[in-house]
Amino acid sequence: TFRLTFQPAPTQQQQPEQEKVLDEAPPAASGAPKESGSSPAAEEKPLSYRSLVLTGYGGYDKIKLQVKTHNKLQLKAGEVLVRVKACGLNFAELLGRQGLYERLPPPPVTMGMEGSGVIEAVGDNVEDRKVGDRVIVLIRCGMWQEVVVVSADQTFLMPEQMSFEEGAAIPVNYISAYMMLFDMANVRPGKSILIHMAAGGVGIAATQLCQTVQDVTVFGTASASKHETIAQGGVTHPIDYRTKDYVEEVRKISPNGVDIVLDPLSGSDTQKGFNLLKPMGTLIVFGAANVVTGQRRNLLAMAKTWYNQFTLNTLKLMQTNKAVGGFHLGHLTDQQLITKTMEKLMELYKQGKIKPCIDSCYHFEEVADAMRRMHERKNIGKVILLPEPKKKEEEPKSNAEPGEKVEKTESAANKKKEEATEEVKAEKD
Ligand SMILES: NC(=O)c1ccc[n+]([C@@H]2O[C@H](COP(=O)([O-])OP(=O)(O)OC[C@H]3O[C@@H](n4cnc5c(N)ncnc54)[C@H](OP(=O)(O)O)[C@@H]3O)[C@@H](O)[C@H]2O)c1
Numbered sequence: 187t188f189r190l191t192f193q194p195a196p197t198q199q200q201q202p203e204q205e206k207v208l209d210e211a212p213p214a215a216s217g218a219p220k221e222s223g224s225s226p227a228a229e230e231k232p233l234s235y236r237s238l239v240l241t242g243y244g245g246y247d248k249i250k251l252q253v254k255t256h257n258k259l260q261l262k263a264g265e266v267l268v269r270v271k272a273c274g275l276n277f278a279e280l281l282g283r284q285g286l287y288e289r290l291p292p293p294p295v296t297m298g299m300e301g302s303g304v305i306e307a308v309g310d311n312v313e314d315r316k317v318g319d320r321v322i323v324l325i326r327c328g329m330w331q332e333v334v335v336v337s338a339d340q341t342f343l344m345p346e347q348m349s350f351e352e353g354a355a356i357p358v359n360y361i362s363a364y365m366m367l368f369d370m371a372n373v374r375p376g377k378s379i380l381i382h383m384a385a386g387g388v389g390i391a392a393t394q395l396c397q398t399v400q401d402v403t404v405f406g407t408a409s410a411s412k413h414e415t416i417a418q419g420g421v422t423h424p425i426d427y428r429t430k431d432y433v434e435e436v437r438k439i440s441p442n443g444v445d446i447v448l449d450p451l452s453g454s455d456t457q458k459g460f461n462l463l464k465p466m467g468t469l470i471v472f473g474a475a476n477v478v479t480g481q482r483r484n485l486l487a488m489a490k491t492w493y494n495q496f497t498l499n500t501l502k503l504m505q506t507n508k509a510v511g512g513f514h515l516g517h518l519t520d521q522q523l524i525t526k527t528m529e530k531l532m533e534l535y536k537q538g539k540i541k542p543c544i545d546s547c548y549h550f551e552e553v554a555d556a557m558r559r560m561h562e563r564k565n566i567g568k569v570i571l572l573p574e575p576k577k578k579e580e581e582p583k584s585n586a587e588p589g590e591k592v593e594k595t596e597s598a599a600n601k602k603k604e605e606a607t608e609e610v611k612a613e614k615d
Pocket residue numbers: 275276277278358359362382383384385386387388389407408409412450451472473474475476477478479513514515516560561562563564565566567
């Protein structure tokens with residue numbers, strides 16, 4: 187039997203929206219309710235934990251910080267309970283908030299596909315995990331809360347030197363980049379590649395992984411202010427796609443185009459990517475960032491992206507000697523494949539060949555600021571969410587310029603006041 191150490195009830199400062207009393211365990215990967223079974227890890231004391239809940243589709247205000255309480259907690263065989271220390275924010279959650287991510291169950295739902303933490307309890311038949319293990323977790327949704335119950339095989343042991351923030355930044359970005367580069371596009375010495383959103387989570391992961399192969403030329407698109415950083419990180423030719431035509435820029439340097447294009451944008455950019463491929467080249471489509479233009483859903487951008495969608499004639503493929511592939515981690519259900527890839531990534535981390543770039547860390551109560559940072563295209567690397575309540579007077583931990591930081595802190599504080607007022611008003615109505 188295990189004693190679970192529960193966090194004290196939330197303080198005033200956290201301003202949880204409301205208390206929910208649930209009978210089932212904290213949601214796991216599927217987001218589906220847990221059946222109560224014969225579990226070795228049971229605790230009579232109710233378990234309270236903070237959870238970020240998407241309450242409907244729309245803007246930042248749709249994500250509420252709630253406190254959930256479970257009267258009893260029972261782990262099924264093969265499950266572990268993890269106290270979460272850090273979670274990753276992904277572009278998929280910007281889409282999810284707008285109702286555009288099909289792998290997310292409908293609201294109310296807790297988003298979050300990845301995180302890191304410490305195992306606090308294990309169920310029956312869990313052989314290779316124990317209480318106290320520091321683990322990375324990869325699930326379909328439900329990670330943005332203080333505790334999660336997940337299947338033990340969705341956890342990965344963290345190397346000693348890895349921080350919780352780094353652990354939370356690895357799975358989605360690095361597994362995606364690794365599989366696209368090595369399993370699908372087969373990147374090899376001397377090849378060239380175009381990486382869009384090269385200063386983002388996946389972009390930096392892909393750039394680092396390209397450095398593990400000799401003599402790979404990386405063309406990377408990003409906002410101009412990020413070019414110095416991505417050049418230091420291994421992008422051979424940074425391109426400012428916001429002021430220049432990236433196709434022209436690539437062709438100026440490499441008239442024949444590139445061997446690989448990673449396309450997270452969709453719409454007209456997929457056709458451009460295909461055209462940029464050299465014979466025997468490979469295009470991998472893995473996102474539709476073009477549908478997102480701001481906080482709220484933009485029907486025009488969605489229609490434009492859909493209208494310009496790349497359509498494929500297989501005869502044309504043959505005649506051009508090109509390959510097109512698609513990648514979606516959310517649809518990859520082969521757990522063994524994911525585990526093997528994580529093992530390779532952990533090895534690369536230990537060898538110092540990959541290292542997540544953490545852009546900024548925000549506490550759960552600052553989730554709107556975290557999402558705003560991505561929407562406004564300011565992040566360089568990964569944005570992290572911390573379940574730990576924000577301490578009074580604490581500055582956001584960010585790579586932002588000092589001036590920007592102060593401004594952001596003030597505006598965040600003001601916005602929070604507005605949001606809090608709005609919530610009270612809404613409740614009164
Ligand atoms: N299929 C999969 O399994 C999979 C897995 C992970 C990620 N993805 C996709 O990969 C892409 C990158 O994801 P990520 O989580 O690593 O995010 P990210 O790259 O960190 O996203 C934010 C950055 O993207 C750039 N950007 C380009 N278009 C944007 C837009 N419409 N709105 C906001 N920012 C935009 C901005 O930087 P710059 O202006 O500097 O470029 C921004 O700072 C997304 O399309 C995501 O859906 C797919």
